[in-house]
Amino acid sequence: MPAPYDAIVIGGGHNGLVAAAYLARAGKRVIVLERRERVGGAAMSEQIFPGFTFSVFSYVVSLLRPEIIRDLDLPRHGLHILPLESTLTPLANGDYLAQWNDHDQNRRELARHSARDAEAYDEFGLAMHQMSRAVKPLLGMVPPDPASLAPRDLAGLARLGGYFRGLGADRFHALHKLLTMSSADYLDEWFETEALKATKSASGIIGTLLGPRSPGTAYVLLHHYMGEIDGVFRAWGFAKGGNGSVSAAIASAARGFGAEIRTEAPVAKVLLQNGRAVGAVLENGEELRAGGVVSNADPRRTFFGLVGDEHLPADFVDGIRRFRFRGTSAKVNLALGELPDFTCLPGAGPHLRGAISISPSVDYLERAYDQAKYGEFSRRPYMDIVIPSMIDPAMAPPGKHVMSIFAQYAPYDVNGGWTDARREAFGDAVVDTLAEYAPNLKRAILHRQVVTPADIERVVGISEGNIFHGELSLQQMFFLRPVPEWAKYRTPIDGLYQCGSGSHPGGGVMGAPGRNAALAMLRGGV
Ligand SMILES: Cc1cc2nc3c(=O)[nH]c(=O)nc-3n(C[C@H](O)[C@H](O)[C@H](O)COP(=O)(O)OP(=O)(O)OC[C@H]3O[C@@H](n4cnc5c(N)ncnc54)[C@H](O)[C@@H]3O)c2cc1C
Numbered sequence: 395m396p397a398p399y400d401a402i403v404i405g406g407g408h409n410g411l412v413a414a415a416y417l418a419r420a421g422k423r424v425i426v427l428e429r430r431e432r433v434g435g436a437a438m439s440e441q442i443f444p445g446f447t448f449s450v451f452s453y454v455v456s457l458l459r460p461e462i463i464r465d466l467d468l469p470r471h472g473l474h475i476l477p478l479e480s481t482l483t484p485l486a487n488g489d490y491l492a493q494w495n496d497h498d499q500n501r502r503e504l505a506r507h508s509a510r511d512a513e514a515y516d517e518f519g520l521a522m523h524q525m526s527r528a529v530k531p532l533l534g535m536v537p538p539d540p541a542s543l544a545p546r547d548l549a550g551l552a553r554l555g556g557y558f559r560g561l562g563a564d565r566f567h568a569l570h571k572l573l574t575m576s577s578a579d580y581l582d583e584w585f586e587t588e589a590l591k592a593t594k595s596a597s598g599i600i601g602t603l604l605g606p607r608s609p610g611t612a613y614v615l616l617h618h619y620m621g622e623i624d625g626v627f628r629a630w631g632f633a634k635g636g637n638g639s640v641s642a643a644i645a646s647a648a649r650g651f652g653a654e655i656r657t658e659a660p661v662a663k664v665l666l667q668n669g670r671a672v673g674a675v676l677e678n679g680e681e682l683r684a685g686g687v688v689s690n691a692d693p694r695r696t697f698f699g700l701v702g703d704e705h706l707p708a709d710f711v712d713g714i715r716r717f718r719f720r721g722t723s724a725k726v727n728l729a730l731g732e733l734p735d736f737t738c739l740p741g742a743g744p745h746l747r748g749a750i751s752i753s754p755s756v757d758y759l760e761r762a763y764d765q766a767k768y769g770e771f772s773r774r775p776y777m778d779i780v781i782p783s784m785i786d787p788a789m790a791p792p793g794k795h796v797m798s799i800f801a802q803y804a805p806y807d808v809n810g811g812w813t814d815a816r817r818e819a820f821g822d823a824v825v826d827t828l829a830e831y832a833p834n835l836k837r838a839i840l841h842r843q844v845v846t847p848a849d850i851e852r853v854v855g856i857s858e859g860n861i862f863h864g865e866l867s868l869q870q871m872f873f874l875r876p877v878p879e880w881a882k883y884r885t886p887i888d889g890l891y892q893c894g895s896g897s898h899p900g901g902g903v904m905g906a907p908g909r910n911a912a913l914a915m916l917r918g919g920v
Pocket of ligand 1: 436450690854856863895902
């Protein structure tokens, strides 16, 4: 008897939904099994306090691949991305550094700090743009294995060589530097304004237990440069309704193509028959059968939780065991009775419609990291803040606001563990630090939610709460993600694939792993 489904997708995170949508679009019978009561994984919105809606985890969009938006016609399914127009970095001396989307305004502001940096800025932007363009095609490709002589790998390597050759010598050398340097050292070569170097280098430390002076962080900076919105490179935006509306739009597209989506359907294990994945067994014992299975869970959960190491080759098991998670990012979500009033730029100006970065200097970030190195959370953390209700007023009751604070470092294995008291102590460190720049903040807070890596693990199900399903560090990128020889969405189990952020090209609300995995499955005959 044929299996009732062609494919089972384990997990309804945005990548699982993208995979389901592409498979269903190709005419396959697909079911998504999501353990939680809602889809979206780390890309979800929730009304945590009456009237106040939060993007509880991920909060801004940029990396979502344009081809996915097009192929799935996501605007028709409700996706609406509103641009974030600035980044404000308040400084300890009462001044600030602002970066504006408007070119002339930005140049004037930079020149206020350094004429040299104002000059270098355009050139830097161009260099990053060119490198992003060269690296961007890699996001959509199955990483070729440089150690393989298989025709497909050799063809992939030749294509790769073509992308790099197209960069020209200077940009290629710069790309090599980006791949090997720390973000602080790399930015030192371009700029002198401390706050500018710090704010830019902060993109390099997001999601990693590394500091801005750790080698390899410059590449993560490029990863964050690869986003685009409506063809504008490097633009960050805010999804109307929060990041849950990104997942809702993808789910709606998947359903439109005929995919079935079941929530509150936790999978206990992948069903194996003669070494092949033939379905999934739910925690309640129900069995579902399919021609192929794809897991949106992270590599550790997939292989050790859903498959079992006894079914896997020993070297593969070792590789997955070594794959580093080390969650370090936290969120503090605030419901506010009034807007924060920044001493450096008082009032409700346009700066409150953009991002606010607490990154006054590279030393500040490195000190925040120092504490995490020894198992403590940062007493004065790095923060990336947005006030979504300034862009989408429906997120909060009239006259009130929601504030989303992404904060580092809050190491998963903090000394003594994440007790309730320690979680709140971290929340206090975040609020106290921010209140130094916006003194009315404490008075403005109506409600507060603190989300640590332990909470991310518990709620979203990501091992060690790493926001990217495993650090985006060079030793676990591209043909090494999650392990060498198995970075092609396939796994050592026939018929079992991976489509989560633990596979190439990694985390972020990007959809690329989901799309690439679905295309690999279709090529594999699922
Ligand atoms: C705090 C935080 C802030 C972030 N900020 C941003 C940001 O602003 N912008 C950005 O681009 N990215 C951000 N990210 C990263 C981004 O959100 C993630 O990389 C991405 O959402 C992961 O998507 P995914 O589909 O691969 O996995 P997930 O979202 O983790 O989805 C996996 C799904 O699988 C389900 N699942 C797991 N096991 C089972 C099982 N046994 N049975 C059934 N279902 C199962 C889970 O419940 C979950 O729904 C952030 C992440 C976090 C946590």
